[in-house]
Amino acid sequence: MEMESERKTERARKRKRDDVTGSFNQWLHQGNVIIAHVVLALARLDQVKFNLPYPMFCGVLIYHNRDYWQEKKELDEDRHRSGPILRSSASSDGQKIKNKNMVDIAEAEQLLRQGLGRRGMRRPDTSPGRVAKNGSTHDISTGAGDVLSEGIQGYERLTQSPGLQRLKLFLNMTLSPILLIAFVPNLVIFIWFTAIHCNGSYLTMVSKLFSQRSILTGLADMWRVVNTPSAPIIYILTGYGLYALVMMRLLPGKMVKGPVTPKGNIPVYKDNGFVYYLLTLALFWGLTYALRPYGYTPSIIYDRFDEVLFALNAFSLVFCLFLYLKGLFAPSSTDSGSSGNMIFDYYWGTELYPRILGFDVKLFTNCRFGMMGWALLVCVHAVKSYEMHGFVDSMFVSVALQLIYITKFFWWEAGYMSTIDIMVDRAGFYICWGCLVYIPGLYTSPSFYLVSQPVLLGLPVASMLLVTGILAIWINYEADMQKQMVRGSNGACQVWGRKPELIRARYTLENGQEKESLLLASGWWGMARHFHYVPEITLALCWSLPALFHNILPYSYVIFLVILLVHRTFRDDEKCARKYGTYWDQYCQKVPHKMVPYLF
Ligand code: NDP
Numbered sequence: 001m002e003m004e005s006e007r008k009t010e011r012a013r014k015r016k017r018d019d020v021t022g023s024f025n026q027w028l029h030q031g032n033v034i035i036a037h038v039v040l041a042l043a044r045l046d047q048v049k050f051n052l053p054y055p056m057f058c059g060v061l062i063y064h065n066r067d068y069w070q071e072k073k074e075l076d077e078d079r080h081r082s083g084p085i086l087r088s089s090a091s092s093d094g095q096k097i098k099n100k101n102m103v104d105i106a107e108a109e110q111l112l113r114q115g116l117g118r119r120g121m122r123r124p125d126t127s128p129g130r131v132a133k134n135g136s137t138h139d140i141s142t143g144a145g146d147v148l149s150e151g152i153q154g155y156e157r158l159t160q161s162p163g164l165q166r167l168k169l170f171l172n173m174t175l176s177p178i179l180l181i182a183f184v185p186n187l188v189i190f191i192w193f194t195a196i197h198c199n200g201s202y203l204t205m206v207s208k209l210f211s212q213r214s215i216l217t218g219l220a221d222m223w224r225v226v227n228t229p230s231a232p233i234i235y236i237l238t239g240y241g242l243y244a245l246v247m248m249r250l251l252p253g254k255m256v257k258g259p260v261t262p263k264g265n266i267p268v269y270k271d272n273g274f275v276y277y278l279l280t281l282a283l284f285w286g287l288t289y290a291l292r293p294y295g296y297t298p299s300i301i302y303d304r305f306d307e308v309l310f311a312l313n314a315f316s317l318v319f320c321l322f323l324y325l326k327g328l329f330a331p332s333s334t335d336s337g338s339s340g341n342m343i344f345d346y347y348w349g350t351e352l353y354p355r356i357l358g359f360d361v362k363l364f365t366n367c368r369f370g371m372m373g374w375a376l377l378v379c380v381h382a383v384k385s386y387e388m389h390g391f392v393d394s395m396f397v398s399v400a401l402q403l404i405y406i407t408k409f410f411w412w413e414a415g416y417m418s419t420i421d422i423m424v425d426r427a428g429f430y431i432c433w434g435c436l437v438y439i440p441g442l443y444t445s446p447s448f449y450l451v452s453q454p455v456l457l458g459l460p461v462a463s464m465l466l467v468t469g470i471l472a473i474w475i476n477y478e479a480d481m482q483k484q485m486v487r488g489s490n491g492a493c494q495v496w497g498r499k500p501e502l503i504r505a506r507y508t509l510e511n512g513q514e515k516e517s518l519l520l521a522s523g524w525w526g527m528a529r530h531f532h533y534v535p536e537i538t539l540a541l542c543w544s545l546p547a548l549f550h551n552i553l554p555y556s557y558v559i560f561l562v563i564l565l566v567h568r569t570f571r572d573d574e575k576c577a578r579k580y581g582t583y584w585d586q587y588c589q590k591v592p593h594k595m596v597p598y599l600f
Contacts, residue, residue, distance in 0.1 A: 173339070177347035181429055185313045186219060188441025191556060192306055193222050195445070200453050200551040229311040233304055237311055240376075244368040245359060247276050258353075258417040263334040264509050267353045269360060273367055273413030277406070280372055284379055299384040301377070302451060309441055316436040320346060320429045323361065327351035327427075349428025361427050367413055370435030374443050375406040381447040385454065393462045394455040394546035398447045401469040401543040408477050415484045420572060446544045446554040455548050462546070469542030472535040479524035479532035486520045495523035503590075505583030519583065521590045528593040530572065533565040569594040 190205065198204035209218035229237075253272025260266050288298055301308060327336045327350025335352035338345050354361040378399045385395045409416065416422065425431040457465070482500075485493050491502050501522035507515055524531050540558045547554035573594065577584045594600055 173341050173344040177343050177429075181343075181347060184433075184438070185317070186222075188309050188313070188437055189222060189226060189306070191441060191445050191448075191553065192309055193225065194553055195449050195452060196306075197225065200449050200553045202552055226306045226310055227304070229307040230304065232300065233307040233311060236301070237308065237315075240373075241369060243280075244276075244364065244372065247279070248272070248359060248364065248368055251275050251279070256414045256417070259423050260509070260515065261333075261335045261352060261423075262510050264511050264513055265333050265335055265353070267333075267360070267417075269363060269414070269417055271414045274410045276368065277372060277375070277410035281375065281379070284376055288383060297383065297387065298380045299387055301380045302384040302448075305448070309437070312437045312440060316433045317429075319436070320349075320432055323354060323427050323432065324350055326354060326356075345428070347429045349426030349430070349432070352426050354427045362422055362431065365427075365432045366421060366435040367410070367416065370439040371406060371409055373440050375403060377440055377444045378402045378447045381444070381451050385447075385451045388451065389454050392450070392454045393457045393459075394548075395447060395450045397457065397462050397465050397469075397546045398450055398543045400466065401473070401539065402444075402447065404470060405473050405539060405543075408473055412477065412480060412484075415480055418484065418487075420568065420575075424575060442560060443557055445556050446547060449547055449551070449554045453547065453550065455546060457546055465542050465545055469539050472539035472542060475524070476532050476535040476539065479535070482523045482525060483520055487518050491518055495520065498522065501526060501590075503583055503587050505580040505587075507579050507581075507583075517580070519580070519587050521587055526591055527597050528595050529587070529591050530565070530569045530595045531597070533569065533595055536565065537561055566595070 190202075193209075194200060194202055194205040198208060209222055213221075248270070251270075251272040253270045253275065255268050256271045258267040258269060284298070291297075324346045327345075328338055331337075331351050332355040333351070333353055336350055336354075338350055339348070382395060382399045385392055421431055482495055486495065486500050486502070491500060493500065500520055503519040503521055505517050505519050507517065509515060520526075528534075537558065540561050544554045544558050552559075573584075573588075576587075580587075
C-alpha cells in the first residue's frame, strides 16, 4: 500500500518535472525553429545566391543570445546538482513568475517609450532565494534539500535573465523596427506591381521577380518599373494635402476634448470631420462630372498609382524624420521624450500629440489625409472600372461597403480620438507612415484589384454580401458607441435596454493624480473584451469576397487586419492591466475571452 502511494508520488513528481523542462524545451525549440525557418525561407527565395546579410543576421542573433545560453548552461548544471525540479502545488506560482516577468518587460519597454531610457528601468530581483509571489518578492527558501524552491529559482533566473530581457528589448526595439521600416515601403509596391503587371497573382509576381535571382535584384527590378512622380501627381497630392489642412481650420465644428494623457494633458480637437468628408466627396463627384467633357478624369490616379505610392512613401519617410526631431527639440506638450534608442524613436515617435502651427498631426495624417484618401481612392476605382467595363456588381458591392464604413468613421470621428491609435501610439513611422501610405496602398487593394479583374456576382450573392457587410458595420459601430455613451454619461444610460454593468476602475497618472474610468462589462463589451474586432474583420471580408477566389491579393488587407487586431488584443490587455491593475483582473474574470466568445 505504502509502496503504491510512493510510486504515485514519484510519477506525479516526474510529470511535473517534465512539465517544467518540457515547456522550456518547447519554447526553446519553437524559437530556434522559427529563426531557422525565416533564414531558410529567405535563402530559398534567394536561390542561396546571397552572401552577406543572412550570416550577419544570424551572427547578431547569436551574439544577443550569448547571455541566454550562459544562463541555460548554469541552469543545467544546477539541475544536475539539485536533482528533480518540481513545480508541485506552486505551479500557479510559476505562472505568476512568468506573468510578472512579462509585466516587467512590458514595463521596461513602457519606460523606454516614456523617455526614461535604460537607466530608468527596474531590473527584476534575481538574487538567490527570492521569487515573485502575488506581485511582490519574498523569501521562499525552506532550507537545504528544498528542490521546489531551487527549481523555481532556476526557472526564474532563466526567464528573467538580463540576457533574455536584453534580447527581447533588442528584438522589439531595434531589429523589428529596422526590418519593418526596410520592408513595408516595398509591400505597397508589391501590391501595385502584382495587380498591374502580374494579373493579380502573387505567385506570378514571386516567379517574375525572384526566380533564379537574389532578393535584392528582384526588388531593384520591381522599383525600376515604378515611375518617379510626374508634375500632375505632385500637384494633385500637394493640393489635396493643403486643401485638407485649410478645411481643418475653416470648416465649422464644436471643440471636443480627447482623453486625458498619461502626463495629465487633455488635447482639444475641432469636430468637423463629417462635414469635411461630405464636402470632399461632393467636390470629387461634382468635379468628375463637370470636367469630363474637357477630357479630365480622376482615373489618372489609378493609371499613375505607382507615382502616387512613390511620392507618398518618400514624403512620409522624410516627414517621420521631421516628427522625430520635432519631438526631441520642440515638443508640443509634455507627452513626449526619447527612449534613448534612435531607431525605436523614429519608428514609434517621440510625441503623442504633436501640433504644427496649431494643426494636430495625427488628426491630419490618420483622418483627414489617410481615411479621406481611402474614400477618394475607392471612388477613383469605381470611375476607372466604369470607364473600362461599365457597371460591375462586384465593384459596386466592394466600393459601397467601404464607403459606408468610412462614412461611419467620419460620423464618429470624435470617438476615434479615444482609441489606441490616438491615446497610445505616438506620432512616428508606425502610425503616420501607416496612415499616409499603408491605407492608400493596402486598404484599397480589393477594389484596386477589381478594376483589372472584374467579376460578375449576380443579384443574390451581391445582396448577401452587402447585407452582411452593413450588419457588421452596424455592430462595430454600436460596440464603439456603447463604450463612448457609457463613459460620456458616467454610466447613466442603457445598454441593450438594461442598466449597464460597470467596473469603476481607479488608476494613477504619472504625476501621481488619481483618476477613475468606467469599464463596461455588458453589451458587446460583455461578450468578449475586444469583440468589436470580429465585425471589423467580417466587414473587411465582405468587401474582399466580391473578388472571389482566383487570387490572394484582394485578401491582403483582411490577412493584415487579422494579424493587426489579434496582436492588438494582447497589446491592449497588457496596457489596461498595467493601467488598472486589479480592476482589469475583475473585468477579465467577468469577461474571460479576448475576442471570440468561448474560443479566444
Ligand atoms: P478600442 O476602441 O477597443 O480602445 C481600447 C481602449 O478602450 C482601451 O485601451 C481602454 O482605454 C478602453 N477600454 C477597454 N475595454 C473597455 C471596456 N470594457 N469599457 C470601456 N472602455 C474600455 O480599440 P481600438 O482603438 O483598437 O479600436 C477602435 C475602433 O477602430 C474599433 O472599431 C476597431 O474595430 C477599429 N480599428 C480598425 C482598424 C483598421 O485598420 N481597420 C485597426 C484598429 C482598430 P482606456 O485607457 O480609456 O480605459
